[in-house]
Amino acid sequence: MAPSTAAPLRDAGAPQDRATDRRRLPLYGAGEIDVPFVVQSSVETIPGDTFWEVHSHPTHELLWNERGASSAAIGGRVWTITATAALWVPAGTPHSGRAPAGIRHRAAHFAFDAVPSISDVPVAVELTTLLRLLLDRLEAERLSPGARARTEAVVLDLLVPARHELTLRIxxxxxxxxxxxxxxxxxxxxxxxxxxxxxxxxxxxxxxxxxxxxxxxxxxxxxxxxxxxxxxxxxxxxxxxxxxxxxxxxxxxxxxxxxxxxxxxxxxxxxxxx
Incomplete structure (x- = not known):
């Protein structure tokens, strides 16, 4: 997961109890690994309280939830992520995250070389109904190359920073x-x-x-x-x-x-x- 600004990173909200599932992922630089896609999304129902230790991706990442709320910590700032308040994390940005049991968590990765970041720093993205449906289409349907390219183009056109964001600097x-x-x-x-x-x-x-x-x-x-x-x-x-x-x-x-x-x-x- 990714749940973001690139000041010195602190593990804000790292859990202390042993009942929390801790996940470790690598720290990658932006574009460090070539990926065979433009947009690739995933979905997971989180089985138990979960904490993602500090990591970063070679791709840009968009995080949201189909249900429930999770959080991401980046540079001393904590973001709340919901079904309408998504978070854009630029490639190579170290971040940690946590989610309670039962949420339906979504993530979409965007190829660094193919997709310009909508911001140099993490920003909230309003997850409109249309944007959500298009991301669902990329996840669920077997699309022809042409149909996938057209869908991805509209997704990229709809990705803009939101006017409001649920964030708090600690x-x-x-x-x-x-x-x-x-x-x-x-x-x-x-x-x-x-x-x-x-x-x-x-x-x-x-x-x-x-x-x-x-x-x-x-x-x-x-x-x-x-x-x-x-x-x-x-x-x-x-x-x-x-x-x-x-x-x-x-x-x-x-x-x-x-x-x-x-x-x-x-x-x-x-x-x-x-």
Whole structure:
């Protein structure tokens, strides 16, 4: 798997329990191996909680799920991958990933020499219905060379970076580590900036400045982004909207819905249905 930016890579989210299936794949440079295809896709139902250790492919990779949510870590950033939020990983990009048991995981590889990357860095791709059907066609049907070439051409034309992406940069600072851990472990954690500053013995200004320097977001916006990322995973597995809202720290489904729409461009109900 691939679940992405090419800063120094950290294994964000690497599992510690022995029940997780750990998979190892090689580290390849972009185009290091010639492949006999333009686009080749695969599908797997993940039997148990699974973690892919850091690896890279000689091909570009597109990751998505038919059901459920998985995650990918690249350069200190964690991406959430669902049925509508796919992830493009350029060839040669080191990444790790993890997926819970039961998800239906898809990946498509694109030949480095035949397909220009849509981005120099990992980017989200909106997996539209048409794009999904075309990728399914390449996977499921025995196509003539001409039909395959035409289908691949349309797929490549539809691959564009999405306007919204479910991604979160994990701060490196030891000072911010307990904040990041608390919010990722319990997205309903309501500890305020002032309380964190008191606990850590620093000013609120210092925390805000460090968050912005390391993640591009202030404290409040980072917490909101972390909540939306986990909410997307819950919705992808079919959890009820009111339950998700409460578990990520919102007092009403309406306030959660507004926040989710700002982050993803769609309502929680539409996201879950897709």
């Amino acid at each position: 701060p490196d600072s030891p000072m911010l580590a307990p904040i990041a851990a608390a919010v990722r472990d319990d997205p309903s954690d309501a500890t305020t900036l002032a309380v964190w500053a008191s606990r850590l013995g620093v000013s609120t200004r210092t925390i805000t400045r460090t968050f912005r320097s390391e993640t591009g977001l202030g404290f409040s916006r980072w917490v909101a982004a972390a909540r939306m990322q986990q909410a997307a995973a819950m919705l992808a597995r079919g959890d009820r909207l009111d339950e998700v809202a409460e578990r990520v720290g919102y007092h009403s489904a309406s306030s959660f819905g507004a926040a989710f729409r700002r982050s993803t461009g769609m309502s929680p109900g539409r996201f879950r249905a897709q």
